[in-house]
Every structure is written in structure tokens, then in C-alpha cells.
Amino acid sequence: MNVSTLHRMLACLVFLLFLQPALAGEDAEFKSGVFDPPRMAPDFVLQGSHGAPVSMSQYRGKVVILEFGFTHCPGVCPVTLANLARVFEKLGPASAEVQVVFVTVDPDRDSLPRLKEFLSFFNPAFVGATGTAQQLEAVRQAYGVTATRAPSANKKLGYEVHHSSSIFLIDRAGKLRLQTPFGKPVDDIVHDLRLLLRP
């Protein structure tokens, strides 16, 4: 063994012992709620606002952000979607590896054209999904999401839907990894997505 090989081996040893653990441990903890062990994200097939059926399994290889909401939502949904649009901006080119799927909790009012128009306001790449009331109820149950109609303070709206406000993050392998409560800062979501996007 010559001297330069020995030097290279020593350099590798120093990296493995001291530098690599420091880099790996650098804020590698998720900011969102973490499921352990993760389960496969429940699959579904609904009608998509992009003109084709939408399912979870079709997005294997991408990270999926799954949100439940409705287009007449006066607060939570627009804020979440605006935050996700900002997340996409911050991710830059890596956002091509992320898909937002917005499942309506209000199928009576959220037609496919309305979903498309609403989501386009935030990011045209976001996909809306709807189906029959029974189909949507089954999807909500599978994810533990609640949605109940209540009279709206705004008479013009008639009613609103009180619903769970978390978003779900599904990894490239289709596993339900994280649940992010409403109000998490954009930078925290970006941080978690970057961890999920790591090869």
C-alpha cells in the first residue's frame, strides 16, 4: 500500500467518522407529523379536473400532497393552497417531482370546471378531484378526514363545510409518511418535501 492510498483511506475515515454524521444529522428531522411505520396511502380513483381520472397510484415516483377542501371555503383552503403555491416557488425545478391533489368535500358545488378554475388561480399544475358523495366519503374515511355541512354566516353561500384542515404527504413509493397541520410555515413544508424528495 503506497502513501497516497493511505492518505485517501485516512481522509475517507475522517469523513465517515466526523463529517458525514454531522451532515446527515443536519436538521434531518421532519417538521410535520410523522407516521411510524408508514402505511401505503389508501388508493382511490376519482374524476380529475385535468380531464382524466385521478388516483394515488398513478403518481408513484412523485411526492403527493393531498388536501381535502372546497372551492367556496372562506379561509382554510385558499390559505393552504396559497401556501402550497409558495412552496412550489421555493422548490423551484424540484416542484416537478411533486403533485398537489385537492379532493373536494363539496361535490354538489365543486364541478370539474370550477375545481380547475379555482386551482389554476394558485397553480395550474394542481389537480382537483371529485366523485359521488359515497366515493368521496370512502376516501375521507380511509384518511381519517371529517367533513360536515353547516350553515354559513354568509347568506349568499348558503352553507359551508367544516372539514379537517391537515394536508397529507405521500412519498415516491406511495407511502403515507406525513400529516401537516394547518398553519405550518411554508419553509417547514419545503424542508419536509426536500427530505422526501431525497433519492
Added chain:
Amino acid sequence: MAVGVALAAALIPVKFDSREEVFEIPNGTWARRMAGEKAEILPSEIHLALGVRNVLLLRNRDDVPQIFGPTLIMPGQSFRLPFDVASDYQFACTAHTSGQMTVVVHEAPTSPWPRLRWRAFKLWKSFSPR
């Protein structure tokens, strides 16, 4: 004496073995509920503190999926939710009759007055029913 205790409570750093506040659904909970027994596991209000106890850890040891706090947890699965900002967090929770659960995250008890307040609060909670 009381002044000494208060001084100690204000000056001694708050430490825990873990940052996690753990709540667990024991095996058989669903069966007990089905039999009509009231099995409240999660309080409707949970208090955490930044830096020392800022992670909510929910575990389902039962053999059926459970809505536990803000999430659906499978049998044998846990859900670990960290908090980084002091605030009151409201979650929909079907396990409570109110339909809501609140997580109150306090400022980090790193200076005398927050330490004293945190310790007094924990003492008071330990004597009050859930």
C-alpha cells in the same frame, strides 16, 4: 420556606428525559368502548412547552384503526407531531364529545418567570382531573 421553593422552581432548569408527551391507546380499548365503557385516553386540552416538551406522540396499541387526536392511526402505528411555535392549536377530534382537541404550546421555560409559571401549571394540572 415557600419563597425558597419558589426561588428553586424559578432558577433550576426545566429538564425532561424526552421531548415527547406520550399518549397511548391500550389494546382492547375499542372492545371496551363497544361494551359501553367510557374510555377517555386523550385529554381535550394538552399542554406542551417549547424546547423541553414540544412533541406530541400518539400510539395505537389497539387492534383496530383509531381516530386519535388529529389523525387516523393504524394498529401498532404511532404519530409523532412536533411543535416549533408557541400557540394554541385546534384540531378536529371525533374522540371527544366537543369534537375538538386543543394543544397549547407554551414558550420555552428557559428564564425564571416562565420556569416558575410552567412548574406551577404542571403542579396544578397534576391535581386537577382530566
